[in-house]
Amino acid sequence: MTLTEWRKAIEGAMIQVGFSQTSQEAKWLLGAAINREGAFITLNPSYTPTPLEEKTIQDWLARRLKGEPLSRIKGMREFWSLPFQLNEHTLDPRPESELIIEAVLKWIGPCSKEPWRLLDLGTGSGCLLISLLHELKNASGMGVDIEEKALSMAQKNAELNGVLPRAHFQISNWGEGIREKFDIIVSNPPYIPLQEKETLEKAVLAYDPAQALFGGENGLDCYALLAKTIPHLLAPKGLVVLEIGMGQSASVTSLFQERGFQRLFVLKDLQGIERTLAFEMNPTS
Ligand code: GLN
Numbered sequence: 343m344t345l346t347e348w349r350k351a352i353e354g355a356m357i358q359v360g361f362s363q364t365s366q367e368a369k370w371l372l373g374a375a376i377n378r379e380g381a382f383i384t385l386n387p388s389y390t391p392t393p394l395e396e397k398t399i400q401d402w403l404a405r406r407l408k409g410e411p412l413s414r415i416k417g418m419r420e421f422w423s424l425p426f427q428l429n430e431h432t433l434d435p436r437p438e439s440e441l442i443i444e445a446v447l448k449w450i451g452p453c454s455k456e457p458w459r460l461l462d463l464g465t466g467s468g469c470l471l472i473s474l475l476h477e478l479k480n481a482s483g484m485g486v487d488i489e490e491k492a493l494s495m496a497q498k499n500a501e502l503n504g505v506l507p508r509a510h511f512q513i514s515n516w517g518e519g520i521r522e523k524f525d526i527i528v529s530n531p532p533y534i535p536l537q538e539k540e541t542l543e544k545a546v547l548a549y550d551p552a553q554a555l556f557g558g559e560n561g562l563d564c565y566a567l568l569a570k571t572i573p574h575l576l577a578p579k580g581l582v583v584l585e586i587g588m589g590q591s592a593s594v595t596s597l598f599q600e601r602g603f604q605r606l607f608v609l610k611d612l613q614g615i616e617r618t619l620a621f622e623m624n625p626t627s
Contacts, residue, residue, distance in 0.1 A: 345383055345386060371402060376395045421467075422440055428495070445620050456481075461486070464488075467496060475500075475503075517571050517572070535559060536559050594619060598621050603624060
């Protein structure tokens, strides 16, 4: 079968199980399965995949039709235009989390050459720390996580993206046991309220680790903890950037204000939802 025939067959199968955007999805799946860019699929309609490639296409299509996200099937996700490997202990990085990188760069402005010290709390795949180290060539940083198998993935990702010499990964529960101070602290903690578990997309529940998703009954448990521990980890005049869930902006802001922080700015995602909060320590506290 040629690529055009495969595309039609895949689209047909996807339509049958109720997928939307089947043309785009079919192209992504084919490209990923034969390990080529999407443009190759468009430009080589009469290419006939090898028997080995055909087997991968069939296997991956069967998994995709059952609802597994393509990033999980590939074990790979692009974030901040960099490749990240995933395993079952790491959250699949979401595009809106790139706002954390944008927020840090906005605050840093022209000072990108400084030897910034970065800390990523709950690093998972390492996507936040590694993207920042990739941008800030003289920075170094630490990624912590409670899950050892996420940390080994983060370590591999640091190597894959050429920042391993400037990255250090350590097991810790939200910074417990760490004595250093950092100029910039970022975190995308689990923030989904447990009560929303039933309404969550099936694929998220099935393929993202629950530990990386749920933040207690109202979703705010980790923020309360972070507001308490970050003051001990932040260097004077340091920056804190956090991702938050829908509708959590006011509550998270108060949790941090109560601990002596002031809010610097808020970034909204493409849907207009307040998604990223930036804080610094109040100079008078
Ligand atoms: N820091 C990682 C990310 O943003 C993991 C976050 C998490 O597991 N909640 O993707």
